[in-house]
Structures are given as structure tokens and as C-alpha cells.
Amino acid sequence: MENISVRPEFCIGCRHCEFACAVEHTPDRDLFTAASAGKIVQPRMHVRTGTGTLTIPDLCRHCTPAPCMEACPTDALYRDTGSVLVDEDLCTGCAVCARACPFGNVPPFSADRRVNTKCDNCIERRRNGMVPACVEACKTGALVLGGAPGPHHAETTVPANIRAYRAVLKKIAGFRNERKDERYHV
Amino acid sequence: MKERTKDTMSDLQRGRETSGQRVLDGTDRDILEKAGDDAIETVWDRFTDQQPRCGFGHLGVCCNRCAMGPCRIEPFGKEPTRGVCGADADLIVARNLLNDISTGAAAHSDHGREVLEVLLSTAEGTSQGYRVIDMEKLQAVAAEYGIRSEGRRTAEVAADLARAMLEEYGTLKNRIQMAERAPQKTKEAWTKAGIVPRGVDREVVEAMHRVHMGVGADPADLILHAMRTALSDGWGGSMMATEASDILFGTPVPCTARVNLGTLKKDRVNIVLHGHNPVLSEMIVRAAEEPALLKRAREKGAKGINLVGMCCTGNELLMRHGIPIAGSILDQELAIVTGAVDVMVIGSQCIFPSITHTAACYHTKVVTTSEKSRVPGAVPLVFRPDTALDTAEAVIALAIENFPGRNPDRVRIPAKPVRMTAGFSEEAVREAFGGSYRPLIDAIVAGGVRGIVGIVGCNNPAVRQDYGHVMLAKELIRRDVLVVETGCAAVACGKAGLMVPEAADLAGEGLKALCTAARVPPVLHMGSCVDCSRVLVMAAHLADELGTGIGDLPLGGAAPEWYSQKALSIATYFVASGITTVLGIPPRVYGSRKVLDLLTSRLREVVNASLAVEPDPVKAADFLEEEIERKRRALGI
Known part of the structure; x- marks a missing residue:
């Protein structure tokens, strides 16, 4: 099964991926019924803030071998066609897996059963020939299925106006750490 | 505001940012640290919680106007390049910008209208406590409008002027008198570009029309209208707000005053006047001198009544009366966090919708005074020109009643206000x-x-x-x-x-x-x-x-x-x-x-x-x- 690749230079922090992930994992997979039912649905991946306010999508890499799987004391984590999945009946919610993750990826634990509800690689969708919900939701190509082209690839050229926008944001964030002029009173 | 739980991921991120990274001023920093100790949520916390930001919105390529959408344009040069209606990134950005600018122009100009309405009711003798203070300016501005002053009563001139200025908002005249103040060459540039403002409300309404789907597809044309709308604010609504306020409350002259959160007083009834329109605050300044109210304040154990400004209401009072100013927009929560604010009076614009939640963590009462600015949890003492002085007295009475509710253990006021010249x-x-x-x-x-x-x-x-x-x-x-x-x-x-x-x-x-x-x-x-x-x-x-x-x-x-x-x-x-x-x-x-x-x-x-x-x-x-x-x-x- 092809893995999801992240191309951070195209992420603009819209969180469409998080949103689609949460909706995908509700019982009837519908935004409006999920919202009106008032049920808390947690996305299984997140958009994180990096340098300044630049953003990066962060999701389970389904590592091989997977440290979380190795660490799980109840063997609740197992592999199915390349994806690391959870047997919810075996999971005790001890979170040893979260501590074992080399990427610091803390999975959501379901509110009602307190079991690990980590990224399932949208395995059901993929069995039906669909791409993962986050990949489908990503409009900018920051999340793609399969290997990502390297930064030298023509496709990854970021337009000048977007580079200017990011430079401005980085500058603004930088001034928070400006300490040299603390004593400015006359 | 809600007590913050300490164990969330965002709190860990928050912990990395010190108050010194959030604010420059030492007194602000002191109180922001107190906010952390008291577990009070502030605007900086909410800012952190809002990260990461949606880049579609931040870049202006998100269009949320009609029900064919919402739409967004891919900013890296891929598909989709057009919204459902066919608008491309340039048009969507221009429409959003026009929308923003006309919102701002409307806010300033509507503030102007409120002052003009008080000027008119004062001229007609139906307001309470107001009178024309700056005769010279009244006559000078009246002359610009071709209104005769000689041999006429002040009230007549003021009524004519208020009506003439209120007409600037309409569409029949098709020109704004105030804009005639611009130099000839500047006006010629406006005429050449087709951006001479024609009426204050008209430009805003036309802007709302033009951001509707299918009204023009040229971004440059929308930007030109945005400029015309902004001019109707600067040389129209805002200018009239300034002039009418000067006529009613006096044209500012240089004065010395104090600034920062240290202007709050430990032993006095503290009233913070926050918002933008000075019409009610001017009456509060008057009422604060009432001997009966001062006596009542003393009976409650206070040494007096301390009025401080905040935001632009604060600037208006500072300019005309040298009333101390506690701070700017981001200081509104911090003022409450000092634990020493007995009443915060809010008018309109730039008041955090959560301000009553912040106040609920202390003894502070929030009084809302504008018809347009109802806030759940605030005490409504709504301003009307004909009862302004009564309302002002009621506000002060409420603050005095609330003074004994202050918890001295939770009060921290920074040491030293800074001297400044304003006016x-x-x-x-x-x-x-x-x-x-x-x-x-x-x-x-x-x-x-x-x-x-x-x-x-x-x-x-x-x-x-x-x-x-x-x-x-x-x-x-x-x-x-x-x-x-x-x-x-x-x-x-x-x-x-x-x-x-x-x-x-x-x-x-x-x-x-x-x-x-x-x-x-x-x-x-x-x-x-x-x-x-x-x-x-x-x-x-x-x-x-x-x-x-x-x-x-x-x-x-x-x-x-x-x-x-x-x-x-x-x-x-x-x-x-x-x-x-x-x-x-x-x-x-x-x-x-x-x-x-x-x-x-x-x-x-x-x-x-x-x-x-x-x-x-x-x-x-x-x-x-x-x-x-x-x-x-x-x-x-």
C-alpha cells in the first residue's frame, strides 16, 4: 500500500486535512450531522506550527518496524497491509505507544472508551479504491499518496508572492524574541 | 474567563512564550504575569490557540460570500484557479479587500453620525447636559457649509450645521463638503482617477453591492472604489466625527497627563472608560464631580473617584481633559486583571466579546452603553442624548456600590504611571x-x-x-x-x-x-x-x-x-x-x-x-x- 507523503512547502495551514479526518471517522461521515450531534470527534492527524507561523501536517508514518507496536504491552497494535492499526478490545489506554513514537506523535484516545484511536491510514476507504480523507482534502498538494518529488522538481517551485507572505510572517514572529531594547523608558 | 486547564498540548506551547515576549511595556508585563498566576485567559492565549492559521483566509483567496461556495483558490499555481462563479484569485482578493475597507469606513463614519445626532439634539434642546463649547469652530465649519452665523443664535447655527453634515451621509447631494478641504491638485488627481467621494453611506452601500457576485470582474476597479470609500471616511465620516466632537466638547489644546495601568488607584473607585465614542464619557467626566456622588464614594471607604480612559474613548478624554489613560486595545483584559476596576464602561468598537467573562473572574462590572453593542453579562445602561447625564450618574453610582466588593488580596497595580503630553x-x-x-x-x-x-x-x-x-x-x-x-x-x-x-x-x-x-x-x-x-x-x-x-x-x-x-x-x-x-x-x-x-x-x-x-x-x-x-x-x- 502506498504511504502518504508530506510536502511541507505546500502546506498553508488550512486544516482541511484535520477536518476531513475527523469527519471520516464519525459514524455517518457527514460534517453537518456530526456538528449538530454535538459529539466530540478528534482528528487523527494535526497541522503543527513550525518556525514562525509556518505550518506542517503531522501524521502517523506507519513505520517499519514500528516502535509503538514493539512497545505495546498488550499487543493491541498490529500491522495490516502496511498500516499500523489498533485492536480496540486489547488496548488499555496506557499510552506507552505515545511515549515510544520517535516523532512525538500523540494519538487521540477516544473520549468514551479511552482507547488509542490512531491514524488507520483510511484503510477502509483504500480497500474501496479511494485515497485517504486527508489526501483528498488537501487542495495544495502538501499531502500526496506515494513518493514526493524532491525540492529540485519544477512542481515544487513556490510563487514569489507566497514566499514574500511567508517572509513577512517569519519576521513578525521573530520580533517576539527581540530582547535588546527592554529598557526603553526615557 | 474559563479557568484554564494546565495539561493540554497548547498549554505546553504557551509555556514557552514569556510575557516579555508578548508585551514591551514593563507595567503590562507585570500584569500579564498576574494573569498567568490567576489563570486568566488573555488575547495572547487565544492567539496561540488559533495557530495554525488557514492560509487560504490569510492570503485572501478564500471566498465565503455566496451559497455556491465557500470557495478557495490554490495559491501555488495549481487547480482550482477559479471559484464556482468563475472569480479568480485576483478578483476574490480584491473583493475581500474592498469588503474590509468598507467595514472600517462604516465603523468610523457611523461613529461620526452618533456625534452629529447628539449635536442636533443639543441644538434642538432635547439633550441633557450637552452644550456647544467651541463657538469659534462651530462658526468656522458652518461657514464652510455656507451657513450664516452672524446675528443668529448658537442653537440655530448648530442645528443647521448638524443637518448639513448628516446630509453628507446621503446620496442626493452627490458630493462631500468636507472633501473640499483637500488641496486643488489632490482633488484633481481624485477626479482623474474617478474616486471623488460622493456620499458617506453611498460609498459603503455601493461597496457592498460591488462585492456581490457578478458586479464587475476587474480587480483594479474594485480597488479604486475601495479608495473612494476610504476617502468618504477620512474626508467625510471621520472628519465630521472630529469636528462635531470638537464643537460639542472643545478643540483639544496641549495638556499633561499620565499613562499606563499604574493610573488605576488602590484607594479610589476606578472606572475605566473604554470604546470609541466620547458622547457618554463626557457626561461621566462631568458627573464624577458631583459632590453627592463623591460623598457616597467616601461613605463606602473610597478616597474619591478615579476615571481612566482606554482605547480611543480614552484618547478623546485624554486630549480634551487630561484624563489619565490606562492603555490600548490589548490592555482591556489586563486592566481587569489588576483586580482594581470597579466598573468598565464599554461603548462600541474594539471591545473583546469575551470581556464580561474576564470581568466575571473579579468583582468588576461591565456596563454597556451603546444600543449597537449589547454584550451578554454586561449591565445595560444605554445612552440616549436626552438622559445622558442621568445615565452617567447611574454608572458612577454602580461603581461606588461595587467598590466594597473588591478583594484587596487580588489587587495588584503597577507602580508608576508615565507622564505624557497630549492634546x-x-x-x-x-x-x-x-x-x-x-x-x-x-x-x-x-x-x-x-x-x-x-x-x-x-x-x-x-x-x-x-x-x-x-x-x-x-x-x-x-x-x-x-x-x-x-x-x-x-x-x-x-x-x-x-x-x-x-x-x-x-x-x-x-x-x-x-x-x-x-x-x-x-x-x-x-x-x-x-x-x-x-x-x-x-x-x-x-x-x-x-x-x-x-x-x-x-x-x-x-x-x-x-x-x-x-x-x-x-x-x-x-x-x-x-x-x-x-x-x-x-x-x-x-x-x-x-x-x-x-x-x-x-x-x-x-x-x-x-x-x-x-x-x-x-x-x-x-x-x-x-x-x-x-x-x-x-x-x-
């Missing part, structure tokens, strides 16, 4: 230079003073509070550029001690000489955000003296920490009037190269001024200096 209305600036702009113009022509920059606008939690304002002001005065300020920018520089005559020592030699001779600070406080109109009038007088347009003068503008659409309207009318303006926060236009190019360069062909985005205060100063020198060269000075 530089356009008339007062002229007066300070000896009754005419000649000494200032001579200094500019001789080169001792290079030019004038207006630093305006808000605070924004994206920027360390006051950093942008203070650093830019210091950088400019060092380079012999006179700085004039309004709004939160002025409060920031007041707090930093730049608004005292002694601050001239921080200025370059030429500016220092001018300031020392006139005994004025190098950074002049010209008022609230609607008082940016005073900057326009000043620019018009300078241009008239030199026989040029405003666009020819070595002037500049800056809004280093803006957040509000009002600031965007100000920046736009500055540019449309010929004053190049630097923004420290990017407006939502970076998704369109065409709109960026229009604003930052092609506008120069139309009005000899442009917008720029530069958060770095030193680089912003470089840019403004370059622009000033460009205009000086063109003038041959």
Missing part, C-alpha cells in the same frame, strides 16, 4: 509653532526636519505589544522626521515616554531644535483613530501653504501593529490622499500578485503614493525615509 489637535499643532506652519515648513525646506510621518493604528497580538510603534517612532525621530500619532499607536509611545518635551533628546539635531523651540515632544498625540482626519487637515494646510498637492509633500504613514479594518481604511485614505503608508501586518492580499502590484507600486501613477508591508521597524523607517527623500527631490528641496 495636539491640528489647531494646537499650528499654535505650538507660533500660529502658522511657517516655522515647520521652513525647517522642512531647510532640511533640518526631513518630513512628517503619521504612525497610527492598533495593537495586534501577532506583534509583541507596542514594539512596532515605539521602535518605528524612535527610529524616525532619530532621522529628523517629525512623528504625529493617533489611536493605540499614540498610547504605545506615551507609555514608552516619547511624548514628553524631554524626548526631543532622542531626536536628530534638526528635529530637536524645532521641538525645543516650540517646546513640544518629537512625537505628537493628535487624538483618537477618527482623528486621523486631523492629520489630513494638517497635510492639506501644508500643501496649501506650498501650493502643491498632498502627494507632493515629504509625508508618510504607518500602521505597524494594525488589526482592525478601520486601520485599513485609514491606510487607504492616506494613500488615496497622497501619503505612502507602511503596514506592519500583511493585509489579506498576498494571494494575488496583481493586487499586490497594484497596491505597492501601480497606485503611485494615480495618487503618487502606495502601500507597503514591512514589519521590521528599521526597514520600515528606511522605506519611509526613501519615500520622503524622493518627494523632497521632486520638490527641489
